[in-house]
Amino acid sequence: MTGATERPARQPSMTDVARTAGVSAQTVSRTLRDSPNVNPETRKRVLAAVEQLGYRFNNAARVLSSGRSHTIGLVLLQSGGYYSRSAVTAGVEAAAGEEGYAVSIATIARLDTGLMERSLSKLADQGVDGIVIAVPLISVTQKMEDITRDIPTVTLDGSRTASARVLGIDQKEAGRIATRHLLDLGHRQVWHVSGPDEWIEARQRRQGWQECLAAAGVEAPPPLEGDWSPDSGYRQGQVLAMIPDVTAVFAASDEMAFGVIRALREGGRSVPADVSIVSVDDIELAAYCAPPLTTVRQDFYRSGAAAVALLLRQADAGETLVTASLSVRASTAPPRSR
Amino acid sequence: MTGATERPARQPSMTDVARTAGVSAQTVSRTLRDSPNVNPETRKRVLAAVEQLGYRFNNAARVLSSGRSHTIGLVLLQSGGYYSRSAVTAGVEAAAGEEGYAVSIATIARLDTGLMERSLSKLADQGVDGIVIAVPLISVTQKMEDITRDIPTVTLDGSRTASARVLGIDQKEAGRIATRHLLDLGHRQVWHVSGPDEWIEARQRRQGWQECLAAAGVEAPPPLEGDWSPDSGYRQGQVLAMIPDVTAVFAASDEMAFGVIRALREGGRSVPADVSIVSVDDIELAAYCAPPLTTVRQDFYRSGAAAVALLLRQADAGETLVTASLSVRASTAPPRSR
DNA sequence: GTTACAGATGGCATCGATAACATAGGCTCT
DNA sequence: AGAGCCTATGTTATCGATGCCATCTGTAAC
Numbered sequence: 001m002t003g004a005t006e007r008p009a010r011q012p013s014m015t016d017v018a019r020t021a022g023v024s025a026q027t028v029s030r031t032l033r034d035s036p037n038v039n040p041e042t043r044k045r046v047l048a049a050v051e052q053l054g055y056r057f058n059n060a061a062r063v064l065s066s067g068r069s070h071t072i073g074l075v076l077l078q079s080g081g082y083y084s085r086s087a088v089t090a091g092v093e094a095a096a097g098e099e100g101y102a103v104s105i106a107t108i109a110r111l112d113t114g115l116m117e118r119s120l121s122k123l124a125d126q127g128v129d130g131i132v133i134a135v136p137l138i139s140v141t142q143k144m145e146d147i148t149r150d151i152p153t154v155t156l157d158g159s160r161t162a163s164a165r166v167l168g169i170d171q172k173e174a175g176r177i178a179t180r181h182l183l184d185l186g187h188r189q190v191w192h193v194s195g196p197d198e199w200i201e202a203r204q205r206r207q208g209w210q211e212c213l214a215a216a217g218v219e220a221p222p223p224l225e226g227d228w229s230p231d232s233g234y235r236q237g238q239v240l241a242m243i244p245d246v247t248a249v250f251a252a253s254d255e256m257a258f259g260v261i262r263a264l265r266e267g268g269r270s271v272p273a274d275v276s277i278v279s280v281d282d283i284e285l286a287a288y289c290a291p292p293l294t295t296v297r298q299d300f301y302r303s304g305a306a307a308v309a310l311l312l313r314q315a316d317a318g319e320t321l322v323t324a325s326l327s328v329r330a331s332t333a334p335p336r337s338r
Numbered sequence: 339m340t341g342a343t344e345r346p347a348r349q350p351s352m353t354d355v356a357r358t359a360g361v362s363a364q365t366v367s368r369t370l371r372d373s374p375n376v377n378p379e380t381r382k383r384v385l386a387a388v389e390q391l392g393y394r395f396n397n398a399a400r401v402l403s404s405g406r407s408h409t410i411g412l413v414l415l416q417s418g419g420y421y422s423r424s425a426v427t428a429g430v431e432a433a434a435g436e437e438g439y440a441v442s443i444a445t446i447a448r449l450d451t452g453l454m455e456r457s458l459s460k461l462a463d464q465g466v467d468g469i470v471i472a473v474p475l476i477s478v479t480q481k482m483e484d485i486t487r488d489i490p491t492v493t494l495d496g497s498r499t500a501s502a503r504v505l506g507i508d509q510k511e512a513g514r515i516a517t518r519h520l521l522d523l524g525h526r527q528v529w530h531v532s533g534p535d536e537w538i539e540a541r542q543r544r545q546g547w548q549e550c551l552a553a554a555g556v557e558a559p560p561p562l563e564g565d566w567s568p569d570s571g572y573r574q575g576q577v578l579a580m581i582p583d584v585t586a587v588f589a590a591s592d593e594m595a596f597g598v599i600r601a602l603r604e605g606g607r608s609v610p611a612d613v614s615i616v617s618v619d620d621i622e623l624a625a626y627c628a629p630p631l632t633t634v635r636q637d638f639y640r641s642g643a644a645a646v647a648l649l650l651r652q653a654d655a656g657e658t659l660v661t662a663s664l665s666v667r668a669s670t671a672p673p674r675s676r
Numbered sequence: 677g678t679t680a681c682a683g684a685t686g687g688c689a690t691c692g693a694t695a696a697c698a699t700a701g702g703c704t705c706t
Numbered sequence: 707a708g709a710g711c712c713t714a715t716g717t718t719a720t721c722g723a724t725g726c727c728a729t730c731t732g733t734a735a736c
Binding site for chain 2: 058071093094097103104121124234259285287288289290
């Protein structure tokens with residue numbers, strides 16, 4: 001009570017541990033980093049001291065002296081595709097965590113090069129060792145180039161900068177699988193409600209659809225563009241409902257598909273009796289809304305993890321690491337044979 | 339080509355800037371941190387030098403010397419409630435960004451105290467200045483207490499530790515609003531499909547439901563517990579479908595509600611003609627699946643932002659900052675008057 | 677019995693920014 | 707005019723871990 005109880009309450013440092021263990025700070029450092037040349041006996045003493053003092057290493061100091069932060073930045077888009085975004089984030093974080101990396105996020109409110117630049121700067125300021133861009137940016141500015149030249153960067157499904165590598169999810173494949181399924185059911189023509197044109201995902205899915213139709217000798221009708229939201233699907237669905245001979249629709253996302261379905265039904269078409277619909281994502285709700293959706297699932301968690309592997313390992317910039325598979329449910333059927 | 343072109347390629351440091359601007363490093367530091375006592379003239383010179391050299395401050399060094407990292411940690415649960423998680427994340431990141439803070443995330447795969455401890459340790463190791471726990475943890479371990487004693491922490495809808503403050507979202511209110519709506523429509527009894535009992539959200543929504551029924555003099559039937567997934571809603575819906583006099587159901591999340599609806603329909607009940615359903619969340623799809631869902635919306639983006647404000651400002655640990663509002667759509671109707 | 681060399685450890689400078697203190701003018705007040 | 711103070715700036719020590727080099731002890735090689 002006289003002040004003798006006073007404690008500095010400072011976190012113990014490596015020097016403290018060294019003192020307790022009766023070795024030098026350098027040895028403590030080596031022990032904690034699994035350097036090869038440490039006597040097992042010494043190591044034990046050091047670890048005991050760490051335990052006893054509740055030592056926790058100071059990341060900032062480590063970064064400052066080693067030059068590497070063991071943090072990777074993740075750039076996300078705030079809107080659109082809640083599901084895939086969450087899955088990508090989880091995959092990135094898990095893979096990074098396993099390698100001892102932390103993940104720092106920067107979200108941008110919408111696709112905009114200015115916002116993108118600011119986010120990259122922010123991450124660069126934090127001294128991240130690498131960046132995963134999970135935003136389908138298409139145009140790349142000088143400033144972005146500058147940053148990605150200094151920091152290893154992997155773009156998930158976006159444009160390639162001079163130095164950023166791109167991890168492709170084969171979105172074309174998704175488009176092809178969906179379209180193929182409809183053609184196999186006997187439909188003669190497949191309409192498409194696409195995502196916004198600035199999204200690479202959207203473009204590629206559309207390409208897959210076009211190619212598949214072309215391969216079948218069918219001329220593709222003009223695609224109807226949405227913005228991933230159910231509402232945009234609904235509006236394009238109203239358009240489709242006015243076209244008499246539509247029997248099959250490929251929607252670029254589950255959420256838009258539900259919008260399309262609603263509009264078609266309000267327009268007097270039955271799904272799947274009159275019109276079949278396939279989409280992409282396989283969100284959890286796809287199986288539970290009415291009708292259960294036939295949809296192409298892609299493993300975004302895996303693609304997040306793969307992006308990290310690519311970043312840290314300098315692994316092959318493999319073009320396609322993520323596969324797509326079709327979940328057939330009740331939104332598709334053969335065309336009415338009339 | 340003779341080596342004269344060689345550049346160290348090192349990032350310029352504050353000293354470099356100082357040299358270029360003809361001032362001391364300290365003055366540069368003061369300028370960049372908006373210290374009051376800097377001559378406008380000097381400031382201009384410094385900023386020019388910064389611009390010219392493309393100077394970018396070294397975060398690690400700043401952390402090391404100032405002791406503050408300007409980073410806050412965000413703990414998320416990987417599964418369950420994609421929507422609210424994304425919204426919370428965005429809110430946290432936006433609010434933190436405005437205050438000049440970065441956000442580092444740590445996700446845990448499931449509700450588990452061990453995983454939770456590890457995540458907190460990880461964030462503590464990174465030297466975060468504060469932590470937002472967006473995981474509804476209920477039991478708190480000694481280790482968690484230790485960490486939250488050293489680092490300011492705000493829990494969004496979770497248990498209070500000795501030192502962590504809690505930002506309450508009034509989930510009870512959501513339960514009350516939903517139940518009230520059904521009673522107002524004329525239903526005599528309201529069943530409840532709840533979230534998992536370990537989630538505070540789930541408990542509170544259930545309490546709101548119970549209190550509202552109690553206030554109306556109705557004895558609450560036993561709640562049916564789900565895990566937020568559509569599938570769990572479906573299974574509990576099958577139970578409800580076997581009970582003859584069910585006319586109104588309050589589901590604790592939109593996703594479960596869709597599962598319930600599907601099961602009820604398969605069991606021969608029409609929604610909303612035979613059974614009305616209200617849920618909570620108002621995800622985007624709520625309006626587009628069949629039937630459009632009557633649901634209680636809560637603003638998770640705002641609550642994420644509020645958590646950050648609470649953390650950084652030491653603002654009032656106000657109990658309820660986030661309000662709930664009802665979106666009435668087509669899954670509810672007055673009971674069949676027979 | 678030197679020499680050579682690997683293993684184990686310590687000493688010291690260093691990373692870059694900042695806090696704390698020091699200094700030098702210029703101004704106000706009595 | 708001198709005390710007192712505020713403004714603008716420089717100097718120095720420091721944060722904690724690590725890289726590099728030095729040192730010391732065995733021990734294998736010649």
